Amino acid sequence: MNTVKQTRIHRIPAQKGVDPIDVFIDWYGDDQSQVTIRCWDSAWTSYWGAHGHQDIENYLAEVHNCSLVNRFARTQSPRELKWLKGICESIQFFFQENDFGKKEEKECVA
Numbered sequence: 001m002n003t004v005k006q007t008r009i010h011r012i013p014a015q016k017g018v019d020p021i022d023v024f025i026d027w028y029g030d031d032q033s034q035v036t037i038r039c040w041d042s043a044w045t046s047y048w049g050a051h052g053h054q055d056i057e058n059y060l061a062e063v064h065n066c067s068l069v070n071r072f073a074r075t076q077s078p079r080e081l082k083w084l085k086g087i088c089e090s091i092q093f094f095f096q097e098n099d100f101g102k103k104e105e106k107e108c109v110a
Contacts, residue, residue, distance in 0.1 A: 002028040010057075012094045018086045021094075025056055035060070037072060039087050044072040061095035068092075 004026045012021040024036040033056035036045040051059040060068065068088040073080060 002032060005029045008057075010094065012090055015090055015093070016086065018090045021087060021090055023091060027056065037087060037091070039083075042083075044074065044084070046071045055100065057095050057100040061092055061100040065089055065092060 006027045008025045008027065010023040010025070012023065014020045019040045022038040024038070026034040026036075028034075031050050031052060031054070032048065033051060034045065034047045035056060036043060048056065048059070053059040053062075065085065065088050068091075069081060069084045072084055072088070
């Protein structure tokens with residue numbers, strides 16, 4: 001069983017039509033993290049056993065938006081995918097603006 005070595009919380013203000021977001025990160029060390037996203041009355045969670053970065057925030061800032069949407073999506077309903085796309089874009093923008101990862105546009109081709 002993995003032991004949580006650190007928990008970090010990022011509060012992302014509302015932007016571009018997306019409500020405020022809370023991102024909870026449990027870091028287990030050795031590039032292992034669990035990320036929980038909460039927006040309004042919904043939450044999504046995912047575990048990475050190897051994300052290739054010391055901090056998952058760097059990974060979240062750099063990875064293609066579609067990868068994040070697919071990782072967190074509980075269903076493939078168009079409504080959830082559209083909502084998650086906006087949420088993931090807000091998360092990436094926040095981490096990029098706060099000096100995590102590369103600052104480049106990531107376009108999701110649907």
